Amino acid sequence: MIEILTNRLMIVPCSLDIAKSLVFHRKELDKRSPIEIPKSWPSSYVRGFLPFYIESLEKKEKESECGLWMIIMYEDKKIIGDILMQGNPSKEGKIHLCYHVEDKTLDETIAYEAVDAFIDWLTYQMSVKKVVMECEMNETHSIRLFEKLGFICKEKEGQFLMWEIQKDE
Template sequence: MGKLETKRLLLLEYNLEWIQATIAGVDELERVSGYEVSRDWPGIDFFFYLPYVLENVKKEPEMTKWTHLIVLKEENKIIGEIGGQGKPEETGEIELGYSIVPGYQNQGYVSEALMELLAWLQVQPEIKRIFARSFETNTHSIQVLKKAGFVYQPDQDKVESRGRIVLWEYPMNQGVS
């Protein structure tokens, strides 16, 4: 797949070389990718998740097609990531997650990226279910999910030490407008 594009964004497949470069530091990712990288990216949660991603991608290189870096075209800059986890090829399911660095939040970038990714996911034959989880206190993320057409699944709530996590499911039969 490689690249998806919207009016303002590029969604670029987060390949093995770029994952390794990110772990080495954003300067290395800039060198390898040719894009400027926001100094606030990756956020701490995503950064600590990267070694796990790297090991999985080394075992199954095709997994990179599910995760993308978000590039703001007008600045040629990586400002976040969006993608899925799980093994859709085996389960038919993908759990989506996303993040935009603070300086670029509340400008519609996540919604724009999510709508493009959803349109692409719906034509992937292995995808039968798309869902996302959010802390119930993360009103911005919940707003993005609602806007994209996700439906809250109240019977799927879980409580963790950091708060209640709520599940949102994307109705696969609705299509993306």
């Protein structure tokens, strides 16, 4: 299994078993998991994505290899969020990501650490050259994070901002 490790975090893909347990056996998963799973995780966006994710993992589609990743606070053994890849990188090396951190009061450096490590992994392991992420105009945490990571706001559509970063080869 792939693991992306930082000083404080472990970022791992969500397995088929965990995805199914989140949907069908949440109470049992909460009891048996050695890692604490917050009641509010996964986010509503990810919950809506889980049936598609489960189906694609069951079919062993290539696209599912990198879909949903869990961000785990290593020392606390607690899931604190997720990163969602929307498909595999395009032929040009472009990928769309979204992230969610459970507790907005967590140190902002945690989200930075997770997303930065994940983008580094994508750049070196999957030849990603451009990462695209979106947020709403009122999401100041995300805007600060994207700016800190070096993303540039490329487009505004209504209340949504599209950010991208170009990675050097």
